[in-house]
Amino acid sequence: MSVPYNQRTHSCGELRAEHVGQTVVLAGWVNNYRDHGDNLVFIDLRDREGLTQLRFNVDTDPEATKRARTLRNEYCIAVRGEVLHRGDQVSKKFHTGEMPTGEIEVSVHEIDVLSQSETPPFEISDFVDTNEDLRLKYRFLDLRRPKVARAFRIRAQAARLIREYFAEQGFLEIETPFLTKSTPEGARDYLVPSRVQPGSFYALPQSPQLFKQLFMIAGFDRYAQLVRCFRDEDLRGNRQPEFTQLDLEMAFVKADDVMGIVEGCLARVWSEILGYEIKLPLPRMTYADAMSRFGCDAPDTRFGLELQDVTESLKAITADEFGVFANALAAGGIIKAICVKKSEGAEKLTRKITDGLTEAIKGIGGGGLATTKVQGTADAPEFATGIGARIQPYCAAICKATGAEPGDQLFFAPGKPADVAKYLSFARIRLAHELGLIPAGHFEALWVVDFPLLDWDEEEKRYVSPHHPFTMPLEEDIPLLATDPLKVRSQAYDLVMNGEEMAGGSIRIHRGDVQRRVFELLGISEAEAHAKFEHLLNALRFGAPPHGGIAFGFDRWTMRLVGTDSIRDVIAFPKTQRAVCPLTDAPSEVAIAQLNELGIDLSAELKAKRKAAEESSSMNVGDHIHKHGQ
RNA sequence: GGGGCCGUAGCUCAAUUGGUUAGAGUACCGGACUGUCGAUCCGGUGGUUGCGGGUUCGACUCCCGUCGGCCUCGCCA
Numbered sequence: 001m002s003v004p005y006n007q008r009t010h011s012c013g014e015l016r017a018e019h020v021g022q023t024v025v026l027a028g029w030v031n032n033y034r035d036h037g038d039n040l041v042f043i044d045l046r047d048r049e050g051l052t053q054l055r056f057n058v059d060t061d062p063e064a065t066k067r068a069r070t071l072r073n074e075y076c077i078a079v080r081g082e083v084l085h086r087g088d089q090v091s092k093k094f095h096t097g098e099m100p101t102g103e104i105e106v107s108v109h110e111i112d113v114l115s116q117s118e119t120p121p122f123e124i125s126d127f128v129d130t131n132e133d134l135r136l137k138y139r140f141l142d143l144r145r146p147k148v149a150r151a152f153r154i155r156a157q158a159a160r161l162i163r164e165y166f167a168e169q170g171f172l173e174i175e176t177p178f179l180t181k182s183t184p185e186g187a188r189d190y191l192v193p194s195r196v197q198p199g200s201f202y203a204l205p206q207s208p209q210l211f212k213q214l215f216m217i218a219g220f221d222r223y224a225q226l227v228r229c230f231r232d233e234d235l236r237g238n239r240q241p242e243f244t245q246l247d248l249e250m251a252f253v254k255a256d257d258v259m260g261i262v263e264g265c266l267a268r269v270w271s272e273i274l275g276y277e278i279k280l281p282l283p284r285m286t287y288a289d290a291m292s293r294f295g296c297d298a299p300d301t302r303f304g305l306e307l308q309d310v311t312e313s314l315k316a317i318t319a320d321e322f323g324v325f326a327n328a329l330a331a332g333g334i335i336k337a338i339c340v341k342k343s344e345g346a347e348k349l350t351r352k353i354t355d356g357l358t359e360a361i362k363g364i365g366g367g368g369l370a371t372t373k374v375q376g377t378a379d380a381p382e383f384a385t386g387i388g389a390r391i392q393p394y395c396a397a398i399c400k401a402t403g404a405e406p407g408d409q410l411f412f413a414p415g416k417p418a419d420v421a422k423y424l425s426f427a428r429i430r431l432a433h434e435l436g437l438i439p440a441g442h443f444e445a446l447w448v449v450d451f452p453l454l455d456w457d458e459e460e461k462r463y464v465s466p467h468h469p470f471t472m473p474l475e476e477d478i479p480l481l482a483t484d485p486l487k488v489r490s491q492a493y494d495l496v497m498n499g500e501e502m503a504g505g506s507i508r509i510h511r512g513d514v515q516r517r518v519f520e521l522l523g524i525s526e527a528e529a530h531a532k533f534e535h536l537l538n539a540l541r542f543g544a545p546p547h548g549g550i551a552f553g554f555d556r557w558t559m560r561l562v563g564t565d566s567i568r569d570v571i572a573f574p575k576t577q578r579a580v581c582p583l584t585d586a587p588s589e590v591a592i593a594q595l596n597e598l599g600i601d602l603s604a605e606l607k608a609k610r611k612a613a614e615e616s617s618s619m620n621v622g623d624h625i626h627k628h629g630q
Numbered sequence: 631g632g633g634g635c636c637g638u639a640g641c642u643c644a645a646u647u648g649g650u651u652a653g654a655g656u657a658c659c660g661g662a663c664u665g666u667c668g669a670u671c672c673g674g675u676g677g678u679u680g681c682g683g684g685u686u687c688g689a690c691u692c693c694c695g696u697c698g699g700c701c702u703c704g705c706c707a
Contacts, residue, residue, distance in 0.1 A: 032667085032668070032669090034665095034666050034667065034669050034670090035663090035666095035669095036663065036664060036665075036666065036669085037662070037663040037664070038663080038664070039663095039664045039665090040664060040665065040666075041666095042665080042666050042667065042669085044667070051667095053666090053667065055665085055666090057664095058664095072658095073657090086665090088665095089665055089666080089667090091666095091667060092667080093667075099667085102667085105665095105667095119640070119657075119658060120640085120641095120657090121640060121641075122640075122641050122642095122657090123640095123641065123642095123656075123657065123668095125668070126668090127668055128641065128642065128656075128657090128668095129641095129642070130641060130642075131636095131637090131641085131642090131699075131700095132699075132700075133698075133699055133700090134640095134641085183707090185707050186706080186707040187705085187706050187707075188705090188706085206706095206707085209707095231706060232706095233705055233706040234704085234705060234706075236701085236702080236706085237700085237701070237702090239706070359634090360634090360702090362633085363632095363633045363634060363702070363703075364633080364702070364703050364704095365632090365633090365703060365704085422703095464707075465707055466707070467707065468707050469707075471707095566700095576698090576699070576700090577699075577700070577701090578698085578699090582699095
C-alpha cells in the first residue's frame with residue numbers, strides 16, 4: 001500500500017502539540033537528513049509552509065528506516081506517521097519561533113519516494129547566499145528557500161487585501177488590452193508585430209492610462225485593476241521591464257478623494273501584514289517645499305539633514321577667494337549646504353567618509369563636494385579643514401543661515417538649482433546612512449502635491465509634461481497658462497514613503513478648452529493631438545465627468561512589506577539588468593520564416609552576426625561528435 | 631552611452647611584492663555513530679582561476695580587449 005500523497009492531512013508548517021497522537025500524511029522535499037547509524041534517522045521535511053521533523057526508528061519501522069537511508073536532499077517524498085511530542089527534546093528553534101512545529105515530530109511508519117533529485121546546483125538553504133544569476137537560472141529551486149518563498153506569500157496576501165479593499169469601496173476590476181496602440185510620449189514601448197496587418201505594430205501598455213479614463217466616460221465611476229505594465233527602459237534595482245501596478249480611476253472626485261482612498265489602502269495593508277499603524281491623514285508637502293528642503297520630489301522624511309540656502313551669505317565671495325563658488329554665483333547659480341550637527345555624529349565623519357562621498361558625487365556628474373568643520377566658540381565660530389580657509393570671511397553669516405555651531409560639519413554644493421538639488425539630495429541620503437540616522441522598521445509616508453504642470457526641456461527647447469498631458473492644472477492657476485506657464489501648478493499628487501515614490505496620479509482635464517491650451521503649450525498641434533490621442537479626445541466630447549486617479553507600484557509596496565531593496569526578490573521570474581531571463585534565455589532569436597510571415601527583415605549587420613554565430617556553433621557540434629567518435 | 635564593484639572547486643570565499651604542487655568551509659561520494667535539529671567524527675573525489683591576447687624566466691596576481699553579473703548617472707510622461 002502506498003502513501004496517498006493526494007490526501008495530505010497537514011502542511012509542513014502546521015503540526016503542533018495539540019495534534020499529538022494523530023496519524024498524518026505529509027508530502028514535501030527533503031530539507032536535510034541526519035543519519036544516526038543503526039537506530040535513528042531524522043529528516044526535515046519542507047513544503048512552502050514550513051519544516052517538520054520526521055523520525056525513523058529501525059526498531060519499530062525497519063522498512064521505512066531502510067528507505068530513509070537512501071534519501072538525499074531535495075528528494076520529493078510522502079510519508080504517513082504518528083505525531084509525537086518531542087518531550088525534553090523540543091527544538092531550540094521552537095522557542096525562538098524559527099520552527100513553529102519544533103515541539104513535535106512525526107514518527108514515520110510508511111514512506112514513498114515520489115521523485116528523486118539530482119544534487120542541486122546550490123544549497124537550498126537560508127544560510128547560504130548564492131550568486132543571483134545562478135539562482136535565477138534555477139529559480140524553481142531558489143523559490144523553495146523559505147526566505148525567498150516568504151516574499152511571494154506576502155505578495156499574494158497584499159494583492160488579496162488590496163482587491164478586498166477596493167471591492168469594499170465599490171470599485172470594479174475590469175481588464176484592459178495588452179495589445180494596444182503605441183503612445184508617442186513617455187517611455188519606449190515594447191512592440192508586437194501584427195501578422196494580419198504586416199508592417200503595423202501593437203504596443204504593450206506602459207499603463208492603462210487612456211483606457212481607465214474611457215471607463216470614467218463610460219460611467220463605470222470607480223475602476224481599479226492590478227495590472228501588468230511594460231516599459232522598454234534600462235533596468236534598476238527597483239525597475240523591471242514588466243511590473244505590476246494597482247491602477248485606479250474615479251469619477252466625480254477631487255484630488256482629496258483619490259488621496260483618501262489610497263492612503264486608506266496603504267494603512268490597511270501595513271496594518272494587516274506588518275501590524276504597523278500608519279496615522280491618517282498623511283501629511284502633505286508641496287513640490288516646491290520638497291525641492292527646497294530636500295532637493296528631491298520624493299523626500300525621505302525619516303531624518304533631518306535638510307538643505308539650507310547660503311547664497312545670500314556668500315554673495316560677496318570673489319574668484320580669488322574661492323572660484324568654484326564665485327563662478328557659480330556669477331552664472332546665476334545658487335549655493336546650498338547641509339549641516340551635520342555634532343549631535344548627529346559629525347565627529348564620525350572621517351576623511352575616508354568625506355572623500356568617498358566626494359568621489360561618489362563625481363560619479364553622478366558633479367564636481368565633488370566642498371566641506372568644512374566648524375570650530376571656535378558659539379560667539380566666534382571658525383571654519384577648519386577643507387575649504388574653511390577660503391570662505392572664512394563668510395563664516396558668521398553661513399553659521400547664522402544654517403544654524404551651524406562648533407562641532408558641526410558643513411557640506412556645500414554650488415551651481416544651477418537642479419544640480420545643487422541633485423548632488424545635495426544624494427549627499428544627504430548617503431550621509432544619513434553613514435551616520436546611522438535612518439531608524440530601522442520605521443515608515444514615513446506623505447503626499448507631495450502641487451507639482452508644476454510643465455517643465456522646460458532645455459535640449460529640445462520646449463515644454464514637457466512631468467506627469468502626462470491630461471493632468472488638470474490647479475483651478476486658480478489656469479489664468480497663468482496664458483501668461484506664465486512654468487508657474488502653473490497641477491492637480492497631481494505622489495505618495496512618497498521613506499524617500500521612494502509609491503504612487504502617482506492626478507485629476508484629469510475634462511474641459512476641451514483647457515486641454516487644447518495644454519496641447520498648444522506642449523507644441524502638440526491639433527492634427528497631431530488627434531493622430532495620437534483621437535480616441536480619448538473623441539470620448540471627451542460626450543459628457544466626460546470630472547475624474548482623476550492614481551497608480552501605485554505594487555512591486556514597490558511589496559518590497560517595503562518584505563523588507564528588500566531588490567525588485568527581483570518580489571518577482572517570481574525576473575530579468576537581469578540586460579533584460580534577459582536567465583531561466584528561459586528570453587529574448588531569443590526566431591526563425592527567419594517567422595519573421596517573413598510578419599514582413600520583418602533583419603538589418604545586414606544583424607544577419608551577418610547571426611550567420612557568424614551559426615557557423616561557430618555548427619563547428620562546436622562537429623568537435624563534439626569528433627570527440628565522442630574517438 | 632558614462633562611472634563604480636565583481637568573476638578562483640557544484641556553492642561561499644582565501645591565496646603576502648608577480649614566485650615552488652592554487653587552499654579552506656560547505657556540498658557530493660564512502661565509512662563510523664542511539665535523540666539529532668545548519669548533527670558530529672574519519673577518509674575521499676573535485677580546478678581551462680569567465681574567455682582571448684600581451685608583458686615576464688615565471689601571471690589568480692600586471693597590461694589590453696572581450697563576455698557576464700550587480701550598483702549607479704543618463705533614461706524611465
